[in-house]
Amino acid sequence: MRAVLHSERARLTALYGTLLVLAGGGLVALVNVLLRKGLGSRVSGAVTTVMPGVPIDGRDPVPGEKVFVPARKLPPGVAPSEAQLAQWAATKNVSRAAEQAALHELTVVSLVALALFAVLSVWLAWWMAGRVLRPVGVITEKARRLSGANLHERIALQGPPGELKRLADTFDGMLDRMEGLVTAQRRFAANAAHELRTPVAVQRAAAEIGLAGDPDPQKVARIRERLIAVADSSEHLIESLLLLAVSEEGLESVEPVDLAALAETELAAAFPSGGSGEASDAAPSVVRDLAPLTVSGDGTLLGHLVRNLLANAVRHNRAGGRVFVATTADGVLKVSNTGPQIAAADVPRLLEPFRRRAERRHTAGEGAGLGLSIVASIARAHGAELLAEANPEPDGGLTVRVRFPAAPGPGRAGVRRDR
Template identity: 35%
Template sequence: MFRALPKPRSLPNARLRPSRVRTRLTLLYGALFTLSGIVLLGILFLLVSQSPKSVFHEIKRGPGPAVTVDPGPGPASGPLTDLGKEMREQADRQRHAELRNLLVHSGIALAIMTLISLALGWLLANRVLRPLSTMNTTIQRISARNLHERLAAEGPPDEMKALSDTVDGLLERLETALAAHKRFVANAAHELRTPLTLEHALIEEMLIDREAGRDELRKTFQRVLEICQQQGRLLESLLTLTTGERGLDRREPLDLSELTGQVLDAARAELDVRGLSLATRIGPAPAAVLGDPALVERLIANLLDNATDYNVPGGSVEIECGVREGRAVVSVVNTGREVPAEQLERLFEPFHRLDRTAGRDGHHGLGLSIVRAIALAHDASLAVSARPGGGLSVQVSFPVPADPVPAEPGRQPERPALNRT
C-alpha cells in the first residue's frame, strides 16, 4: 500500500555537492588569508617607507670612530659637503634596496603561507562539513519503513545541533502523519468494505431466488439504495475531512454568530422530532472570524448533529456563541450517556465510536474528526470535557483578526447539508 521513499539520484551537475562545497570553503579561507596578508604587508611597507629621515649621517672611515657630517643650513660647498651629499644618496639607494628586499621576501613568505592556508582550509572545511555529510547519509537511509530513526546529533548547542534537532522534529511529524494516514486508510477500507459486502449479498440473494416477487425486489432495492446513500455520506465526510486537514486555500471575513444562527434554523425541526429541548445564547455583537464559511458552518453543524444524535430521550442541547477574552467562541453542551475520561481524545479520531457498529445507526465516527480538522485549519483551539451526569461539552475558540474586515453585504456562504456521521 505504501512504497518506500525513492533514494535521491546523484546529479552530476549538482551545484551543492559536498566536494564542491569543500572546495569553495577552502578557496574562501585561502582568499581571506591572502587578502589579510596583503593588507598587513601593505600597511607594514607604508609605515617603513614613510619613516622620518635623519639629517645626520654617520660616515665610517676604517676601524676608527665615526665622523658625523652636518651640512648645516648654509650653501653646499667644499669637499665635506660633497662627501655628505654622496653619503646621503648612498643611504637612499641602500634604503630603497632594503625596501625592495623587504617587499620581495614578504611576497615569497605570503605565497608560502597562502599554500599552507589552502591546505589548512581544506582540512578545516572537511571538519566543518563532516556533521552535514553524516546527516545527509542518515537522511538518505531513512525511508517510509524506518521513519523511527533519528539523527540524534550530540555536541554543544550550535547551529549543527539546531539543524539536527529540526530534522528530527520533521521526521517525527512525518512519522506521525504517515501512521495516521495508514490508520485512516485501513479504517476507511474497512468502513467501505462492509456496505459493499452487504450490497453484494443482497443482490446475489435476489439473483439466486428466482421466485422472488415484486415486493421482495422492491425491499431489496430500497435496502441497497439506503446503503448507497450511507456510502455517499461517508465519502462526502471523507472529502470534508481531507479538505480540513489540507488547510485553507483562502480566508474571508465571516460572522460566527450568524453562521450559528443559520445552523440552528436548519436543525430545529430535527430537535423537535427527537423531543430535545434547545437553549441558545448568541451574543448580539458579531463574532468576526477569518476563514472558510462553508467549513466553519460544517463544523457548527457537526457539533450540533453530534449533540442531537448521541443524546437521550427528553434530553437537552445548549449552544452558545460570542466573543470571550478576545476570541470568537462557539460551544455545544448536550446530555447523553456517560463518556469515560480516557475516551475523550479518541472521540476525535476517525471512525472511532463508543460501542457502536458502523451501518446500524448510520454513523461512521467522522463527525468530531471533521470538527478537529476544520478547527486546526483555522488555528482554533478545541476543548472537550465529559459532563458529570452524561454527555459532552465541546468548545471551539477562533482567533479574532486584529482589524476585521466586514463581510460583503447580501452574500451568504454555501450551506452544506447536515450529514450525520
C-alpha cells in the same frame, strides 16, 4: 573537476583564501613601506658609530689608535675638512649598501613567506569550508535518502547553537510533520477501506446466504430491509468522506452567515419537540443561549459543522441527559453534552478520522467516527480555532468550542485551492 569548481566549498575556499592572501600581502607591503622610511637613517647612524672618524677639533688621533667619533654637526662657521668629507662619503656609501642589502633580503624573505602563507591559507580555507558545510551535506544526504520507508530517521545534529543547528532542527521538525501526515493518510486510507468493505461484506452475505434457495416472503422482506439499511449506512459514510475532502480543499465561496440563526434551524431539525425531553424519557433536553453572531464563511459547510456537533452530542449522550448550545458575540460557538466520562488524553484522538471512544460494534446509528474530524476540518477551512475538552464528573461528556476570527484577514487562505 567541474563539480568541485562549482561547489559551495570551492567558492568558500576561494573567498577565504583570497581574503587571507590579501591580508598577508597587505601586511608584507605595510612592513616594507614602514621600514623604507626609517631604515636609511637607522643604518647610517649605526654605521657612523662604528667607523673610524675624524675629530672636528683638529686634534690628531693617538698614533696607532683608531678614533671612533659619533656623528655630530659642525659648529657654525666651521667648514668640513677634506678628511671629514672623505669620511662622510665613505660612511654614506656603506650606509646605502647596507640599506639596499637589508631591503633586498627583506623583500625576498617576505615574498617566500607570503607564498607559503598563501598555500597554507588555501588549505586552511578548504578545511574550514568543509567543516562549516558538513551539516549541510548531512542534511542534503538525508533529504536524498528520504522515502516513505524511513521517514522516522532524523538528522539530530549535535553542535553549538547557530544557523546550521537551527536549520537541522527545522528540518527535523518538518520530518515530524511529514511523518504525522503520511501516517494519518495511511490510517485514513486503511480505515476508509475497512469501513467501506464491511457493508459490502454484509450485503454479499445477506444476498448469498439470506436469499439462497427459495426463501419465504417474510425472509425476503427482512433481507431487503437489512440491505437497505446497509446501503443507507454506506451512503452516509461516502457522503461524510466527500464532505471531509471538500472541507479540506478550502472555501469555494465566502459570505456573511448568521450562525445563531443557523444553529436555531439545526436545533429545530434535530429536536422536533423543542428539546424539552417530553417526546421520550431517554431523549436529552436542550439548553440554548444563542447570542447574535455573524461570521464569514460557507453557509452549507457551517450547517454541516453545527449538524455534526449536535449529532455527536445526541449520539454520545446518556438517557435523560442534556445538550447545551450557545453562541457568543465574540465569535464562539459552544456545544456541550452530558455522557460517559472521557479521559483528557483521549480527547485529541477523537478529532481524528474514524476514531471513536469505544470499539465499533456495527450497530444501528453507531456512526463512522467522522463527525468531529469533519467539524475540525470545516473549522480549519474557516480559519477558526477548535478546542475540545472533557467535562468533569458527574456530568461527563464533551465540550467543543469553535472560535471564529473576528474579521476575515486579507490574503487568508480561505478560498479553495486549485489542484
